[in-house]
Amino acid sequence: MKVKNICCIGAGYVGGPTMAIIAQKSPEITVTVVDINEKRIAAWNDPDVEQIPIYEPGLSEVVAEARGRNLFFSTDVDAAIDAADMIFISVNTPTKTYGMGKGMAADLKYIELCARQIARVAKNDKIIVEKSTLPVRTAEALKRILDNTGNGVNFQILSNPEFLAEGTAVTDLHKPDRVLIGGDLDSEKGREAIQALVDVYAHWVTPDNILTTNVWSSELSKLTANAFLAQRVSSINAMSELCEVTEADVQEVAKAIGMDSRIGPKFLKASVGFGGSCFQKDILNLVYIAKSFGLNEVADYWEQVILMNDHQKRRFAAKIVKTLFNTVSGKKIALLGWAFKKDTNDTRESAAIYVADYLLNEQAEIVVYDPKVTQEQILADLDYLGTRSEEENRKLITVVNTAEAACAEAHAVAVMTEWDEFKTLDWEAIYTHMLKPAFLFDGRRLLDKEALTDLGFEFYAIGS
Ligand code: NAI
Structure with missing residues (x-):
């Protein structure tokens, strides 16, 4: 047919x-x-x-x-x-x-x-x-x-x-x-x-790349693929925390293990945590299925991937608060990026939402810039959490059209999405217009630590 x-x-x-x-x-x-x-x-x-x-x-x-x-x-x-x-x-x-x-x-x-x-x-x-x-x-x-x-x-x-x-x-x-x-x-x-x-x-x-299986294997393969991918992110993120307290560097560790052909180099980038509509929902679904068959060890094993991801988002936000002398109340914090990854306007389960929410609970003022996400979407994402009233969200969050505008007069900047354009910003000018000490938190390991430290930034990147 x-x-x-x-x-x-x-x-x-x-x-x-x-x-x-x-x-x-x-x-x-x-x-x-x-x-x-x-x-x-x-x-x-x-x-x-x-x-x-x-x-x-x-x-x-x-x-x-x-x-x-x-x-x-x-x-x-x-x-x-x-x-x-x-x-x-x-x-x-x-x-x-x-x-x-x-x-x-x-x-x-x-x-x-x-x-x-x-x-x-x-x-x-x-x-x-x-x-x-x-x-x-x-x-x-x-x-x-x-x-x-x-x-x-x-x-x-x-x-x-x-x-x-x-x-x-x-x-x-x-x-x-x-x-x-x-x-x-x-x-x-x-x-x-x-x-x-x-x-x-x-x-x-090509025919070699088209695989046919029974229906159940196919359905389960998709959940399995997402579980494995997310697990790699949580695994390297777990190591990133250990790196930070031992003077190891997670990028060097990732490179060293990634050259092992059994491990491979992809999906080993430490970050503020995975987002997107799929990983979390599909793993939770897998955990639920395992539990419904009484496979509690299987369920617990996969659930840990989510718990680690939640921890990573929380500890990044907590690091900002601790570094800013234990209070961000009334301080302006610029978030660069809101999408869950670069080259998409999708914000579902984006780490930025949870980090912003944490900082808002600490009474920070948040200014956001993302090249593809609208103000309407950013506010809707925060409203959806239901942590505070819509009026409060609108009072505490500002969305602007350039990275420079977001960072002006800020106490701290946090890179939340790995948009390429953030690499080539005029960081010297940004530094000049920030409050001092000028704190920069790189949640994606996107920026050059040495160059930015030389400019005067107090620089922190996940995993080193
Ligand atoms: P989405 O939310 O962007 O799109 C789903 C669309 O279906 C919505 O526009 C909604 O209005 C429409 N819809 C719902 N019920 C309908 C109905 N009864 N009649 C007509 N339209 C209806 O979701 P997305 O991201 O496209 O995901 C769809 C599925 O694909 C999900 O199961 C997701 O897990 C899976 N998936 C998503 C990937 C991704 O990267 N977003 C990748 C691989 C799979």
């Missing part, structure tokens, strides 16, 4: 970029990305392609090439489901904030709503692709909903987790390390469905 019409439910950080690339590489397939968020869809359709809602290097060019040709964005979910022979579900799967499994389990209500909508609308056979990250065995629940509430049509369910990293989504999608497709390998129809999806990716991915 050749797929001619794809629908993707969810036009977010995953649905948008993945579908844009599929459309770019497969001109004969019509790809429609749908979402209930009208504002988001309007932004995807903005005549000025630079205004698309997700910032990713190279993405606006891809959208400009395919949009209106075979790539469409719409709020008409029913129509897109009806027309499609393959439907990707790419909706959010946040951590539950209520009831059973609160704070741990994945909230699958958006997934279930999609399944019920597909079942209601579908009048012919369809392949359903789980693109969202889901707990292992979710496909089973989806199948039961689809088969029991549908119109008697046949649904094949595939798991096709997404491994792109925000900030490099376009290159990751163009040249994936692997594409993983899980399906029912034991039935003819299952194998056909797998092949149909393999054929979509084969437009640009």
Whole structure:
């Protein structure tokens, strides 16, 4: 079977970029990305392609090439489901904030709503692709909903987790390390469905890089990949604290161990802690699943990755307070960067949010500059924590348009995101306009310690 019409439910950080690339590489397939968020869809359709809602290097060019040709964005979910022979579900799967499994389990209500909508609308056979990250065995629940509430049509369910990293989504999608497709390998129809999806990716991915497995392995591989990646960050961050008290340097340690081919050099950068919408939620989900099977040691092992990350954010904030003579009350602290990493405007679970919150509790005045994050988003992130009233947040936080403006008259500057532009700021001028002693806290090990100390800064970097 050749797929001619794809629908993707969810036009977010995953649905948008993945579908844009599929459309770019497969001109004969019509790809429609749908979402209930009208504002988001309007932004995807903005005549000025630079205004698309997700910032990713190279993405606006891809959208400009395919949009209106075979790539469409719409709020008409029913129509897109009806027309499609393959439907990707790419909706959010946040951590539950209520009831059973609160704070741990994945909230699958958006997934279930999609399944019920597909079942209601579908009048012919369809392949359903789980693109969202889901707990292992979710496909089973989806199948039961689809088969029991549908119109008697046949649904094949595939798991096709997404491994792109925000900030490099376009290159990751163009040249994936692997594409993983899980399906029912034991039935003819299952194998056909797998092949149909393999054929979509084969437009640009070499067959050796397309892996097929059973559905459960595929679902669990995504949680495992994120757990391993986050674990590396927490491992090197744990060593960063030990480095600070022993005069070892975490960068030197990382280099030394990274040259061991069994360990490898990537993902060994000490920092103020990982953020992003996925690592924490997926590990919590893994912990919840392990616990629900009574595997308490497995659960405790992975939970430690999160505890270490929380500790790292807290100790960075505490270091600022301690260094500033044990009080930041009424002091101006500039945060450079708010996004959870460079080259994205995504702020979900960003370390900056938690460090700011800690410092606000210590009555600091915070000034933020981020090249891609809006004031509206920064305030929304803090309001969401619910630590203090919205009025107080607006009183204590200022958002400015340049790094220089953020740092002027500040008691301290903290680098929260590794944006390249922070490396080449005129640090000498910044030093001149700060209060003295001028404290600089590098939460990303981005800056040159020697050069900045020579300029006069009291410089602290994680891990040395
Ligand atoms: P997102 O929150 O940016 O996008 C999800 C979109 O789905 C939202 O725009 C929402 O309005 C829409 N939606 C929810 N329910 C809907 C419904 N019933 N009908 C139509 N639209 C609906 O989320 P993001 O970041 O794209 O993540 C999606 C999934 O992909 C999650 O499961 C996540 O774990 C996974 N993932 C995310 C990665 C990332 O880097 N953000 C990487 C790999 C996987």
